[in-house]
Amino acid sequence: MTNDPRAIKDELVQLYPKRVARKRAEQIVVTERQTDGSVPEIKSNVRTSPGIITQRGCTYAGCKGVVIGPSRDILSITHGPIGCGFYSWLTRRNQTRPPLPTDDNFITYCLSTDMTEEQIVFGGEKKLKAAIKEAYELFHPKAIAVFSTCPVGLIGDDVHAVARQMKEDLGINVFGFSCEGYRGVSQSAGHHIANNALFKNVIGLDDTATPEKFKINLLGEYNIGGDGFVIEELLARCGIKLVATFSGNSNYGSLAHSHTADLNAVMCHRSINYVAEMMEKKFGIPWLKVNFIGAEGSAKSLRKIGQYFDDPELTANIERVIAEEMPGVDAVREQVKARCQGKTAMLFVGGSRAHHYQVLFNEMGMVTVAAGYEFGHRDDYEGRKVLPTVKVDADSRNIEELEVERDETRYRARKSDGEKAQLAAINDLEFMDYKGMMPEMEDDRLVIDDISHHETERLLELYKPAIFCAGIKEKYAVQKMGIPCKQLHSYDYGGPYAGFKGAINFYREVDRMVNMKVWFFVKAPWQQPAPHPEQPQAAAD
Amino acid sequence: MLLRHTSSEVVERSALTINPAKTCQPIGAMYAALGVHNCLPHSHGSQGCCAYHRSALTRHYREPVMAGTSSFTEGTSVFGGQANLLQAIETMFDVYGPEVIAVHTTCLSETIGDDMVQIIGKAMSEGKVPEGKHVIHANTPSYVGSHVTGFANMTKALVHYFAEPSAEEKKQINILPGWVEPSDMREIKCLAHRMGVKVVMFPDTSDVLDAPQTGTHQFYPKGGATVEQIRSAGASISTLGLGLSASTRAADALEEKCEVSREMLELPIGLQATDRFIEAVRTIAGVKVPDIITDERGRLLDMIADMHQYVYGKRVALFGDPDQLVSLAEFLVCLDMQPVYIVTGTPSTRFEKRIRSVLDSSVPSAKVRKGAQADTYLLHQWIKQEPVDLLIGNTYGKYIARDENIPFVRHGFPILDRVGHSYFPTVGYRGAMRLLENILGVLMDRQDREAPEESFELVM
Secondary structure (H helix, E strand, O other), X not given: OOOOHHHHHHHHHOOOOHHHHHHHHHOEEEOOOOOOOOOOOOOOOOOOOOOOXXXXXXXXXXXXXXXXXXXXXEEEEXXXXXXXXXXXXXXXXXXXXXXXXXOOOOXXXXXXXXXXXXXXXXXXXXXXXXXXXXXXXXXXXXXXXXXXXXXXXXXXXXXXXXXXXXXXXHOOEEEEEOOOHHHOOOHHHHHHHHHHHHHHHOOOOOOOOOXXXXXXXXXXXXXXXXXXXXXXXXXXXXXXXXXXXXXXXXOXXXXXXXXXXXXXXXXXXXXXXXXXHHHHHHHOOOEEEOOOEOHHHHHHHHHHHHHHHOOHHHXXXXXXXXXXXXXXXXXXXXXXXXXHOOOEEEEEOOOOHHHHHHHHHHHOOOEEXXXXXXXXXXXXXXXXXXXXXXXOOHHHHOOOOOOOOOOOOOOOOOOOHHHHHHHHHOHHHOEOOOOOOHHHOOOOOEEEOOOOHHHHHHHHHHHOOOEEEXXXXXXXXXXXXXXXXXXXXXXXXXXXXXXXXXXXXXXXXXXXXHOOHHHHHOOOOOOOOOOOOOOOOOOOO | OOOOOXXXXXXXXXXXXXXXXXXXHHHHHHHHHHOEOOEEEEEEOOHHHHHHHHHHHHHHHOOOOOOEEOOOOHHHHHHOOHHHHHHHHHHHHHHHOOOEEEEEEOHHHHHHOOOHHXXXXXXHHOOOOOOOOEEEEEOOOOOOOOHHHHHHHHXXXXXXXXXXXXXXXXXXXXXEOOOOOHHHHHHHHHHHHHOOOOEEEOOOOOOOOOOOOOXXXXXXXXXXXXHHHHHHHHHOOEXXXXXXXXXXXXXXXXXXXXXXXXXXXXXXXXXXHHHHHHHHHHHHHOOOOOHHHHHHHHHHHHHHHHHHHHHOOOEEEEEOOHHHHHHHHHHHHHOOOEEEEEEEOOOOOOHHHHHHHHHOOOOOOOEEEEOOOOOHHHHHHHHHHOOOOEEEEOOOHHHHHHHHOXXXXXXXXXXXXXXXXXXXXXXXXXXXXHHHHHHHHHHHHHHHHHOOHHHOOOOO
């Protein structure tokens, strides 16, 4: 096998029809950091070529499934045929913990207008209205969200008009999302649409502020496998008040007064950066990029928040918490390092995780030889500094860009312009900035956007990594090849992996997976001897 | 409580479905297409459909589920999906080399009215379909029927595209297994084989969705009905269609196209349904039932007789798909259990009659609901009004089971949290034994868990 990632890149696109091959080649780059810190350009957030076998989902999935779904007391109604509601019913593991047994929790419910031919022909608004009314009478929620599926836009149902009318009739907040599956090139369009609607319909509704000194929102944390719980606990121990999380373990009330916080800490930049930007413009709340995946990542993120507030007591608290946590982390890390050091990993997932989880692998001494996002944009790969040069194509243009203006009565500059400039000058702080995945990767690694199944199989054959991280659709094909596949959407129903506690869980999990005995028994005694799965043959090193 | 907002008071709904007992057509078409050898299913719609269907099938089978998508965007929705499908066909043949691409439509492509016959014709005339390869299709609008309908439509499409009329009769019978597990399909073939009968079965997902770990990923696993086999179905003596909802369309099409007479049976789940299945194969093929099968039947009867006291009179709630429900209900009645609540989201016209015919004499007061608003929310409400001793249904039932503390047996689609269904059948006599073992397991575990210490039994 050649060790040259450039040759491997050519190999990956060889079988495609010419036009497809050209396009795919632009979505595959070999990392190379220039002295000025710049990285190669990667084509991303563009249409998938039909038939390549993509892992991408749709706009509805990004809107309902990812961003709004985790909030427990906004009652979600899917307007469409039954499938979309069914598939997004409890399948994303967004944990939630209502404080009281009497508190609203709609997470376990799937509500749908179950559209039939009659509505396709004659329109579905009447049925939608009736469904909202029935839902209200059964659940008495504070808010109802209506999600459009593909046929809704085509037959011309105006979900927003229905929502407005029902809001008036019922006296509760009702809002709609034009998140038809075809709206964008991936889930990413749905994130944007969800951000817009949250900003228009929920954020800023309740001005009640609490008196704490250090108040933040956590953006882009969906509490999969309880990650959010771990971060909540860490923040509390440091004396940081979490006003709202978008949107893991959240409730409507917390989102409605999230504008009373003094900082937005952004976990998943891809899915929530729009809210961060808009809240800064309208209310004067700055944002910071954080990453609570990995022990080092978590420590760094807590310190970033400390630097922002710049308070000796807070700083001392943060250092105390880190000092309390690190010995436990180090002990486990040393144990697993002995068995994992030097092994190779690949990550093809999401819009932030393929970056975030590299931190954990680094901590274990493992090498990420290839990575990519399913639905990331150029700024997620190359950093926000490329934003001015990103071409807006037709598929992005059809998603509304909200005109946001300063709210004259409620805008409060948390930092003066001078302070902001100072914060922005701190290189590692990522104040109102995200530097992206590629600047943190070694040279000569492969970065592949929207990887196809074919490319995945070729990569696995060529590199034979010790572990491959992806989602449920890839999992068993990868494992059939004798390579363990860790799901980084659902965590294989394990976790949490955030924070220090999560890092320990992840070290142990990866150690289990790359060293599990079953891979040694793939061949029966009467068949060929098993290829030794422990030998990484990566391009690296 | 996980389902804390569900109350016992039933208010009739006209528009809102809550916690459905069905999903949409295309996933059934994808599952059926996976039961054809060297076939790549293709979803003609938005990417999300394909992603959702692959995810749901993969979670259920814990196996690779490969399928393409036309990746519709807003432009595609305006201008039609032809260009996308043509490109998908070209790419898939180039990269993945299938023998068959089985396209199913979605609510999106159906609403805009894409003409599959025309697009496939264009693909062929433009040379995008290599010699000897096939592109077939089924119309599966998500807003009609349910996942079962989609399975039925794709199975029918296999007949439409492949089955060939023949003047010469082949000594073989066709079995349309319906939407059952790979394990069930394997068991049905095994039973026929033991009777010395040659069968053509399609779809056949055994050795596809229960593929062994070998260290290599076979993109097209060794299982699945071959095109050649399906072609020859037109020459068979007769067709045995199992599961009226899933198999009638294909059986009818085969009769119409190739004049192969057909007999429809309920799925061979439970004693009597299996009896009828074995009888049908015996009569059609003119063979004897070997002792090995009769003995198996005897062992099932023995097990029922031995353990009857633990199941007798127990009230059962069921949800799932019509074909499974009818046979399950019949089996429960045969065990002297009482299937009191039965719900399916699939809007099957004959369902009520079929289920009443197995229930009537024993459980005349059973509540049965199908179609719109026949969902697990309603089932849960009935359970809250008057409890049951056992719940049978797919994984989503676990939320009801936990809230109401009801022993729960997983059966149907999808099962997302346990293994076994793809390996161990519930059809045939052995399948019935497994089903009974599972039912006894949960009922007796509960007795063990909740019995007062003084009456905790060693021997049961």
